[in-house]
Amino acid sequence: MTRLFSISVHGNVERLLVYQNKLDNPMTRRTKLERALKELKLVIREDSVLCERYIRGARPRMELDFVVNKVAQMRYLHEHCPVFIENIGKLRTERARDRQYLQANWEDGRAHDHFHDKWSGVIMVDQASAGIAFPAVWPWLN
Numbered sequence: 001m002t003r004l005f006s007i008s009v010h011g012n013v014e015r016l017l018v019y020q021n022k023l024d025n026p027m028t029r030r031t032k033l034e035r036a037l038k039e040l041k042l043v044i045r046e047d048s049v050l051c052e053r054y055i056r057g058a059r060p061r062m063e064l065d066f067v068v069n070k071v072a073q074m075r076y077l078h079e080h081c082p083v084f085i086e087n088i089g090k091l092r093t094e095r096a097r098d099r100q101y102l103q104a105n106w107e108d109g110r111a112h113d114h115f116h117d118k119w120s121g122v123i124m125v126d127q128a129s130a131g132i133a134f135p136a137v138w139p140w141l142n
Contacts, residue, residue, distance in 0.1 A: 026055050026056055029055050032064055033051060033054060037068055037071060040068065040071075040138060042072060051067060051071065072138055075138075076134060076139070083132060087128035088125070091127060091128055
């Protein structure tokens with residue numbers, strides 16, 4: 001009986017999140033995101049897939065705080081962390097060589113899937129930022 005109750009509650013929470021997300025239209029979400037980012041002296045980047053997904057409501061469980069924190073982390077990594085910049089540069093070079101090899105030697109769709117899985121932006125950032133600690137206060141707020 002406890003399991004049935006927990007499944008029922010979980011299903012209701014999911015439906016509530018989807019319903020809340022529908023009420024929270026993209027303009028409202030964009031405004032909320034812009035305000036939250038402005039508090040940290042950040043802006044929505046035009047190439048930010050994460051921000052775009054949040055604004056569209058593509059992932060109902062995605063929290064505003066999560067998105068804002070990720071945007072701050074990306075700014076820190078790209079502007080204040082030479083180790084990350086060096087690591088991501090090496091990974092981009094390796095990705096370019098891998099792409100050239102696959103284009104020259106494979107016509108199979110699985111090669112494309114392998115390339116995408118290995119070289120997605122999220123995976124590259126995770127690899128390049130491994131072991132890097134984020135500061136308690138962002139440097140641009142001082």
